[in-house]
Amino acid sequence: MTQATDFFDVIYSTRAIRRFKPDPVPQDLMRRVIEAATQAPSGGNTQPWRFLVVRDPAIKAKLGDAYLRGFSDYSGKSADQLRAETTESPNADLAVHFGEAPVVVVVCAEFRPSPGDSTGMVGQPSSLYPAVQNMLLTARALGLGGVLTTNHRFHEKDIKAALGIPDNVVIFTMVPMGYPRGRHGPKTRQPVEEVSFSDRWDGAPVF
Amino acid sequence: MTQATDFFDVIYSTRAIRRFKPDPVPQDLMRRVIEAATQAPSGGNTQPWRFLVVRDPAIKAKLGDAYLRGFSDYSGKSADQLRAETTESPNADLAVHFGEAPVVVVVCAEFRPSPGDSTGMVGQPSSLYPAVQNMLLTARALGLGGVLTTNHRFHEKDIKAALGIPDNVVIFTMVPMGYPRGRHGPKTRQPVEEVSFSDRWDGAPVF
Numbered sequence: 001m002t003q004a005t006d007f008f009d010v011i012y013s014t015r016a017i018r019r020f021k022p023d024p025v026p027q028d029l030m031r032r033v034i035e036a037a038t039q040a041p042s043g044g045n046t047q048p049w050r051f052l053v054v055r056d057p058a059i060k061a062k063l064g065d066a067y068l069r070g071f072s073d074y075s076g077k078s079a080d081q082l083r084a085e086t087t088e089s090p091n092a093d094l095a096v097h098f099g100e101a102p103v104v105v106v107v108c109a110e111f112r113p114s115p116g117d118s119t120g121m122v123g124q125p126s127s128l129y130p131a132v133q134n135m136l137l138t139a140r141a142l143g144l145g146g147v148l149t150t151n152h153r154f155h156e157k158d159i160k161a162a163l164g165i166p167d168n169v170v171i172f173t174m175v176p177m178g179y180p181r182g183r184h185g186p187k188t189r190q191p192v193e194e195v196s197f198s199d200r201w202d203g204a205p206v207f
Numbered sequence: 208m209t210q211a212t213d214f215f216d217v218i219y220s221t222r223a224i225r226r227f228k229p230d231p232v233p234q235d236l237m238r239r240v241i242e243a244a245t246q247a248p249s250g251g252n253t254q255p256w257r258f259l260v261v262r263d264p265a266i267k268a269k270l271g272d273a274y275l276r277g278f279s280d281y282s283g284k285s286a287d288q289l290r291a292e293t294t295e296s297p298n299a300d301l302a303v304h305f306g307e308a309p310v311v312v313v314v315c316a317e318f319r320p321s322p323g324d325s326t327g328m329v330g331q332p333s334s335l336y337p338a339v340q341n342m343l344l345t346a347r348a349l350g351l352g353g354v355l356t357t358n359h360r361f362h363e364k365d366i367k368a369a370l371g372i373p374d375n376v377v378i379f380t381m382v383p384m385g386y387p388r389g390r391h392g393p394k395t396r397q398p399v400e401e402v403s404f405s406d407r408w409d410g411a412p413v414f
Contacts, residue, residue, distance in 0.1 A: 004214065005213055005214055005215075006212055006213070006214065007211065007212055007213065007214045007216075007217045007344070007345075007348045008212075008243075008348070009214075010214045011243050011246050011341060011344070011345065012243075012246055014246070015248075016248055027413070027414070030413070031399060031403075031413075031414045034399050034402075034403050034413075034414075035399040036215075036218050036219075038396045038397065038399055038402060039218050039219055039221070039394065039396065040340060041222075041223055041343070041354070041355050043357060045395065047396060047397050047402070049402055050402055050403075050404065050408070051402055051403045051404070051413075052403075052404050052405075052406065052407065052408060052410065053403055053404070053405060053406070053413045054406050055405070055406065056406045059406050059407070070323070073322075073323065074322060074323070108408075114357070114360075115280075115281060116277070116280065116281065116358075116360045116361040117357070117360050118360075119327055119377065120326055120327045120328050121327050121328060121331060121332050121377060121379070122332070122357045122359075122360050122377075122378075122379060122380075123357055123360070124328060125328050125329075125332030125333070125336060126332070126336055126339075126355060126357050126379070126380060128336075129332060129333055129335075129336030129337055129340070130336055130337070130339065130340035130343075130355065132333075132337065133247060133336070133337035133340040133341065134218060134340065136248070136337075137214070137218070137344075138214075138218065141214045141215070147248070148248050148333060148337065150250060150321070150324070150329045150330055150333050151323075152329075153321075153323045153324050153325075153329050153330070154323045163406075163407050163408055164407040164408045164409050164410075165408045166408065169408065170326065170328060170329075171329075172328070172329060172333070173329075173333060187246065188252065189245045189246065189254060190245065190254050192238060192241050192242040192245055195241075195245060195254070195256055195257055195258055196238075196241050196257075196258045196259075196260055197257065197258070197259050197260070198259075198260060198262070199259065199260070199261050199262065199263045199266050199370075200259065200266070200370050200371040201257070201259060201315075201370055201371045201372045201373065201376070202371050203259065203371075206234070206237070206238075206241075206258075206260045207234070207238045207241075
């Protein structure tokens, strides 16, 4: 996997990486990934993030077990079905081998309700996910890869127990990372013309 | 404001910009900003985002009015107090002049509850805020600036009415953008050593 230094190269070539080489990820690269995360904005510059850098094989195995069960819940497929699909499905492959990723970064924060945010979808998430995106872009710039996952939500209690995370802390994502097996590169996206509107929800296309 | 092409320069120098020159923002730059947003990941690659590019002065004025009231609610300061603080406080300056930003990008998506996401904080926000971070980084790379705001949550009904946004759509942020008055540059952040832990919530520092 090559590195990249040009900003737009990184933006356009960062894609979800779900299969990893077994090679360990040097700690100095993880430091750069997480320092880049801390450069993201947060509401009132509160920087609520905490990054758990999980390398312990026994703890990763527990995360992997909970992730596989969560993906099974989400997909409606049994663990055995998923094991049979790892060759054709990167998602199934990740679900089966999650706990074997060289590093899993768990991004979490103490729960603090934001005034006026009746849904919970705005105030605190807006202070966490930009940092996660900085992590993923920086991983790609350094020749690493990872993927933003959210299946922890299905068996969060087991995951919190494995990580010693207290009840008042929210997990926003677990990002498995490592050197990619497979490539970064172009992605399938709707054209910008189809998702941009002038001035109003029912406005004319902008571009 | 200079442009930047080096990936790490962009990551480390992108900061919240709350004051703008009156100069219009060329549409081709907005196109690049929003296309970069669409390069972000989303759950199942659903790409739920819709970008409203608001330039109409009458609509921006309505957004600005609601934003000022929302910031007043949030800060506990009256509009007149905020008007008196615009010189020393970039937040007050933005609250008073929000509707005069050359462009306001409203990022929204149809509400879809994610299975297993009892809090609402994980499933859908994780598919929207990474795109917003790509927008902000790309703006900086192009010599523009902006800021991720969430005060729309206080008077969301008025904002939805001004934009013709239906009830089943969630606004995730309104990002005012333009050429910066003031600079990008270094930011105040906790050292990465203080926010990274090995293997567990109560783990040793990683770095």
